[in-house]
Amino acid sequence: MGEEYTIQAKDLVRSYGGRLAVDHVSLQVRRGEVLGLLGVNGAGKSSTMNMLAGVRIPNQGTVFVSGYSLTDDPLQARASLGYLPEKPPIYPELTVDEYLIYCARLRRVSSAKLASNIEQAKTRCGLENSGKRLIRNLSKGYQQRVGIAQAIVHQPNIIILDEPTVGLDPVQIVQIRKLIRELGNDHSVILSTHILPEVLTVCDRVMIMRAGRVVYEAPISAFREGESLEQVFIRLTCGDEVEIT
Amino acid sequence: MIRTIAVREFKSLFSSPLAWLTLAVLQFLFAWIFFSRIELFLQYQARLRSLDAAPGITEIAASGMFTVAGLVLLIITPLFTSRSLAEERRSGSLKLILSSPVSLTSVVMGKFTGLFGFYLIIILLLALMAFSLRLGGPADIGQIITGILGLILLSITCISIGLFMSSLTAQPTVAAISTFALLFFLWIIKWDVKTGGALATYLSLQEHFTSLMSGYLASVDVIYFLLLSILFLSLTIWWLDWERN
Numbered sequence A: 001m002g003e004e005y006t007i008q009a010k011d012l013v014r015s016y017g018g019r020l021a022v023d024h025v026s027l028q029v030r031r032g033e034v035l036g037l038l039g040v041n042g043a044g045k046s047s048t049m050n051m052l053a054g055v056r057i058p059n060q061g062t063v064f065v066s067g068y069s070l071t072d073d074p075l076q077a078r079a080s081l082g083y084l085p086e087k088p089p090i091y092p093e094l095t096v097d098e099y100l101i102y103c104a105r106l107r108r109v110s111s112a113k114l115a116s117n118i119e120q121a122k123t124r125c126g127l128e129n130s131g132k133r134l135i136r137n138l139s140k141g142y143q144q145r146v147g148i149a150q151a152i153v154h155q156p157n158i159i160i161l162d163e164p165t166v167g168l169d170p171v172q173i174v175q176i177r178k179l180i181r182e183l184g185n186d187h188s189v190i191l192s193t194h195i196l197p198e199v200l201t202v203c204d205r206v207m208i209m210r211a212g213r214v215v216y217e218a219p220i221s222a223f224r225e226g227e228s229l230e231q232v233f234i235r236l237t238c239g240d241e242v243e244i245t
Numbered sequence B: 001m002i003r004t005i006a007v008r009e010f011k012s013l014f015s016s017p018l019a020w021l022t023l024a025v026l027q028f029l030f031a032w033i034f035f036s037r038i039e040l041f042l043q044y045q046a047r048l049r050s051l052d053a054a055p056g057i058t059e060i061a062a063s064g065m066f067t068v069a070g071l072v073l074l075i076i077t078p079l080f081t082s083r084s085l086a087e088e089r090r091s092g093s094l095k096l097i098l099s100s101p102v103s104l105t106s107v108v109m110g111k112f113t114g115l116f117g118f119y120l121i122i123i124l125l126l127a128l129m130a131f132s133l134r135l136g137g138p139a140d141i142g143q144i145i146t147g148i149l150g151l152i153l154l155s156i157t158c159i160s161i162g163l164f165m166s167s168l169t170a171q172p173t174v175a176a177i178s179t180f181a182l183l184f185f186l187w188i189i190k191w192d193v194k195t196g197g198a199l200a201t202y203l204s205l206q207e208h209f210t211s212l213m214s215g216y217l218a219s220v221d222v223i224y225f226l227l228l229s230i231l232f233l234s235l236t237i238w239w240l241d242w243e244r245n
Helices: A045-052 A074-079 A096-106 A111-124 A140-152 A170-186 A196-202 A229-238 B002-013 B017-049 B057-091 B094-098 B104-135 B141-167 B172-188 B197-203 B205-213 B219-244
Strands: A005-016 A019-030 A034-038 A060-065 A081-084 A158-162 A188-193 A205-210 A213-219
Touching: A005 A045, A005 A188, A019 A045, A019 A060, A019 A188, A019 A213, A034 A045, A034 A170, A034 A196, A045 A158, A045 A188, A060 A074, A074 A081, A081 A140, A096 A111, A096 A140, A096 B002, A096 B094, A111 A140, A111 A170, A140 A158, A140 A170, A170 A188, A170 A196, A188 A196, A196 A229, A205 A229, A213 A229, B002 B104, B017 B057, B017 B104, B057 B094, B057 B104, B057 B141, B057 B172, B057 B205, B104 B141, B104 B219, B141 B172, B141 B205, B141 B219, B172 B205, B197 B205, B205 B219
Parallel strands: A034 A188, A034 A205, A081 A158, A158 A188
Antiparallel strands: A005 A019, A005 A060, A205 A213
16 A cells, blocks of 8 residues: 555445445545545445445455555554544433543543543534533534544544535534534545535545446546536536536 | 443433333332242241241242342343444444444443443342341342342343344334344243243243242253353344444
C-alpha cells in the first residue's frame, strides 16, 4: 500500500441475496483530503461505506486502513476508523458525556487521554454545554453532532460519514458542513451524499457511483470550467431520462 | 473490552423502570413463598419427626423457593434478553459496535456478563433469604449452595438462549416470543416421557434443574447447562460473524 494514502480499497465486490450492490469499486484517500461519494439512492454508497468501516466484509477485494488490512488485522484497522452511519448510532437514554465515554472506551482510548479526547470532540462539534444532557432531549441536529463526536473521539486517521446532513434544517446543514470541512484539514474524510452542493462546498475530490460501480472520478477544481457537477451527475446517473436546462 | 460492554449493558437495564419493578415484585413474591413454606414446616413439624428421611426446613423452605424461582427466571428472561442485540440492530447502534476495534466474542460475552449481573442480584437476594434459616437453627448449607448453583446454571443457559434469539432479528418482540417458546419447550419436553424418551429426558431443563434442587450435585447436570450455554453463545457469535460476511 502506498504510504501517502490513509485508506485504500481495491476491487470491492459485495452482493446481497444474489443482487450485486457493489461492483469492483476501488478508492484511496490521502490525509487532509475530503472525498465525496455521490450517487442516487441504491447506487451502492452505503454498502461501500459499510465495507470501508468494517461493518461488512467484502465478498471480494481488500481494504487497507493506516497500513492494516481490514480482513487480516481487523482490530488494528478499525482502531484508525471513525464511522457515522446514515442513522446516528446513539443511545437516547444516555447523556452526551456517558455516551462519548462509552464510545471512547470501545475505541480503546486510554484512561489518561479519555477526558481530553472527549473535551476536544465536544468542542469541535459544538457540544461544550451539552455534556450533561440526555441524548433523547437533543434536537436532530445536535444528535447528529453527537454522532460525529463519537466518530472523532478516538482521533482516527479516517472519518467515514454516511449522509450526515439528511433531515437537518438549513442552519444545521451549514454548521455540519463547516465542521466536516474542518475535520478534513487533519483527517481523511469520506463523505457519502446525494446532495450536489454539499460536495462542492466540502469535498476536494468526487466519485460518482451508479449501480454499484464508480462511473466518474475528478477533483472539485475540474468543475470550475466546462461541465458543472450537476450536469455530469445527471448525465452519468440518469442518462437521457432527465433533460438539463 | 468485555467489561466496558458489560457495564453499559447492566446500566441500560436500569435506565427503565422494568428492572427495578421486576426486582421489587420478585422479592415480594419470593419472600411470600419463603415465609409460607416456613409456616407450612412449623405446622407439620411434629408429624415430620415421626417419618423416616423426612424433609427438613431447608428442603421445604429454601429448595421449594428456589424451584419456583427457577421457573420465574425462565419466564422473565425474554423481557431482558430480547432487547439486547435486537434493539441495537433496530436503532442502528450495532454498527457502532461492529465498526469498533472489538471482537464479536467480546461483544457477546460483554452482553452476556451484563445480563448475568442482573440475574445475580435476584439470586443474591434469594440466597440471603435461604441463609437466614441459619438464624433459627441448623440448615443444610450444602443443599442451599447446590440450589444457588442450580439457579446460576439455569440463568446462564436462559441468557445464552435469549441472546441468540435476540441476535437473529431487529424486532425485540419477535426475539422475546422465540426465546420464551424455546425455553418453555426445553422445560416441558419431558412432561410426556414417551415422546422422545431418553433424549427428551437429557434435553429437559426441568429434569436437570430439579435434580440440583434436590441437593444432589451431579456432573451430568452441570455439564448439561454449561454445554447448552456454550452452544448458544457460540451460535450468537457465529451468526453475527456470518451476517458481517
